Amino acid sequence: MLLRRSVRSAPSSLSASGTASAGVWRRKGVGRRADSLFAVLAALSGVLILGILGWMVVSTTGTALPVFGSQGISFITSSRWSPSDGEFGTLAFIYGTVVTSVIALLIAVPLSLGVSLFLTEYSPKRLKGPVGQAVDLLAAVPSVIYGLWGVFILLPLFLQPVSDFLAEYLGFIPIFKGPPSGLSYFGAGVILAIMITPIITSLCREVFETVPGADRHAAYALGATKWEVIRQAVLPRARAGIVGATMLGLGRALGETIAVALLIGSSVSIDASIVRPGYSMAAVIANQFQEATGDHIRALVGIGVVLFALTIIINMAARALVWRFNRT
Amino acid sequence: MSEKSPMVQEEGVDMPSPAAVVSRDDAQSRRPPVEQPVFSVRDLSVSYGKNVALKGVTMDIRPRRITAIIGPSGCGKSTLIRCFNRMNELIPGAQVDGQVLYHGEDIYAPGVDPVVVRRHVGMVFQRPNPFPKSIYDNIAFGAKINGYKGDMDELVERSLRRAALWDEVKAKLKKSALDLSGGQQQRLCIARAIAVEPDVILMDEPASALDPIATVRIEDLMQELKRDYSIIIVTHNMQQAARVSDETAFLYTEVDEATSARWGILVEFGKTGRIFTSPRDKRTEDYVSGRFG
Ligand SMILES: Nc1ncnc2c1ncn2[C@@H]1O[C@H](COP(=O)(O)OP(=O)(O)OP(=O)(O)O)[C@@H](O)[C@H]1O
Numbered sequence A: 001m002l003l004r005r006s007v008r009s010a011p012s013s014l015s016a017s018g019t020a021s022a023g024v025w026r027r028k029g030v031g032r033r034a035d036s037l038f039a040v041l042a043a044l045s046g047v048l049i050l051g052i053l054g055w056m057v058v059s060t061t062g063t064a065l066p067v068f069g070s071q072g073i074s075f076i077t078s079s080r081w082s083p084s085d086g087e088f089g090t091l092a093f094i095y096g097t098v099v100t101s102v103i104a105l106l107i108a109v110p111l112s113l114g115v116s117l118f119l120t121e122y123s124p125k126r127l128k129g130p131v132g133q134a135v136d137l138l139a140a141v142p143s144v145i146y147g148l149w150g151v152f153i154l155l156p157l158f159l160q161p162v163s164d165f166l167a168e169y170l171g172f173i174p175i176f177k178g179p180p181s182g183l184s185y186f187g188a189g190v191i192l193a194i195m196i197t198p199i200i201t202s203l204c205r206e207v208f209e210t211v212p213g214a215d216r217h218a219a220y221a222l223g224a225t226k227w228e229v230i231r232q233a234v235l236p237r238a239r240a241g242i243v244g245a246t247m248l249g250l251g252r253a254l255g256e257t258i259a260v261a262l263l264i265g266s267s268v269s270i271d272a273s274i275v276r277p278g279y280s281m282a283a284v285i286a287n288q289f290q291e292a293t294g295d296h297i298r299a300l301v302g303i304g305v306v307l308f309a310l311t312i313i314i315n316m317a318a319r320a321l322v323w324r325f326n327r328t
Numbered sequence B: 001m002s003e004k005s006p007m008v009q010e011e012g013v014d015m016p017s018p019a020a021v022v023s024r025d026d027a028q029s030r031r032p033p034v035e036q037p038v039f040s041v042r043d044l045s046v047s048y049g050k051n052v053a054l055k056g057v058t059m060d061i062r063p064r065r066i067t068a069i070i071g072p073s074g075c076g077k078s079t080l081i082r083c084f085n086r087m088n089e090l091i092p093g094a095q096v097d098g099q100v101l102y103h104g105e106d107i108y109a110p111g112v113d114p115v116v117v118r119r120h121v122g123m124v125f126q127r128p129n130p131f132p133k134s135i136y137d138n139i140a141f142g143a144k145i146n147g148y149k150g151d152m153d154e155l156v157e158r159s160l161r162r163a164a165l166w167d168e169v170k171a172k173l174k175k176s177a178l179d180l181s182g183g184q185q186q187r188l189c190i191a192r193a194i195a196v197e198p199d200v201i202l203m204d205e206p207a208s209a210l211d212p213i214a215t216v217r218i219e220d221l222m223q224e225l226k227r228d229y230s231i232i233i234v235t236h237n238m239q240q241a242a243r244v245s246d247e248t249a250f251l252y253t254e255v256d257e258a259t260s261a262r263w264g265i266l267v268e269f270g271k272t273g274r275i276f277t278s279p280r281d282k283r284t285e286d287y288v289s290g291r292f293g
């Protein structure tokens, strides 16, 4: 009995490959050629992707180089942006991008975790399908729709009243200091949160669903309540996936152009208060590219380079984080 | 079943039994003077959706024994063992009818919290399933959620010793449990189960994913554990059932020719020695002699 079992569990591929290679060591024919052809194609596509990436980096950096040269480090440390005077400090845009993205994550991540946990762990079967599909559908809505909806519906009904409220009652805290504006870091952050919540939710849901049933059962069998099962068995397994999903959402938030351009207020300034208008990197590129000339264009491309660098840095940080999680 | 015998208390002393068939394991077990069953199963049926998986099981599980559940694949062994700690509830559509009395109390009665049931009745699964945490945290998990206030280090050591794993892992308690071998992982799962101080331990084919040596270690461990715990084990392996258990339940699949519906029934239940040497039912005899299954 024991013997029989251990034989059965021996890798079956061994015998399969054994018979295949018996006698004929070199396999010829279409299959083999297709194999090498595919290998070449795969390698070529890999090189192509790297090539395009490299080309993009080199050409954009090249275009922006004169401005980098003339502005020096003040390109990213100064917030004086005056194209007519040839002054190109982009700190206000960097600040706006970072602040709106952080606001978006602070709202979207807890919300997404809640929704995805509800969908995977709590919701009755009847709700699971429709709600899940609605979430996936929301993830596919173009951002300009979010932007317009934000301006015409969310701004008067939610953003402006909430900004007013925050400034009025919590204005003593610097980040809520008035005079309040609906078009603000907060407004852009909220619309970003609404945009990235479906993506993060959808990904987290998949992550939670891949947590092995064995883990849950182990916890249940020890007398864990549902919440303890989630805390101890589901979330630890899903940590890396949650970070990954968050990073994807963050990536979208950092680069989001049109919805932010519509809601951030387009003011070249750095304000500690989130209910004040600001600007973001992608938004300024989109807004000013049409009428820009000469160094102004180069500066806008330079902003693109900085945004690209910022995205890469954040991505690498996320990878390091995921790597650390996977090790423990 | 043999009578209670208050005279015989010492370990290792065989008890004269009118049933004449006394298994090797019976000789080693200690008999408490008065013995109430840990579990009394009364007319238990389980169905998944419309399909009945198990019908009309009635049996008493005796304390501090190893009770084996054997039978061909699909006859409902896992279904039955999951009834003892209400794990069937986690399967959508599962429906349990009948009674499972734990020390006389119906664990399926309204108002009984399955979480509390599971704190008394631990379970070890077919595939070792340690959490992706350190060895230490795996043991500490159950104790923590059960509100254990004592010395955690001491509990971890005690549990690991009981599971015969301490010497192998004492130097790497903070290492991931997933780095252990399959057999070590399974013993860790046993340690994890006993760390919450259950009364009963359920094991669903605990050794079927393990090699023969790891299997023997688990079997030895079960012999150790039955001094303090009642153990119910599902096994495919009849030699294993014969080696380790005191009592054996044989389940078999009944088929309704008209509808070709299939469900499991309890064919025979009794002392392991008797089930294997002089089964009363033809189907049991065929099964234990390897004629089918
Ligand atoms: N989760 C489930 N959902 C639906 N039906 C199930 C489920 N688990 C088991 N069954 C059905 O119940 C019957 C008994 O299954 P069970 O797993 O209890 O058998 P078993 O004796 O443990 O088999 P094995 O020896 O192969 O593990 C089978 O017909 C099976 O198809």
Ligand SMILES: [Mg+2]
Pocket (backbone or CB within 6 Å): B077, B078, B079, B204
């Ligand atoms: Mg089974």
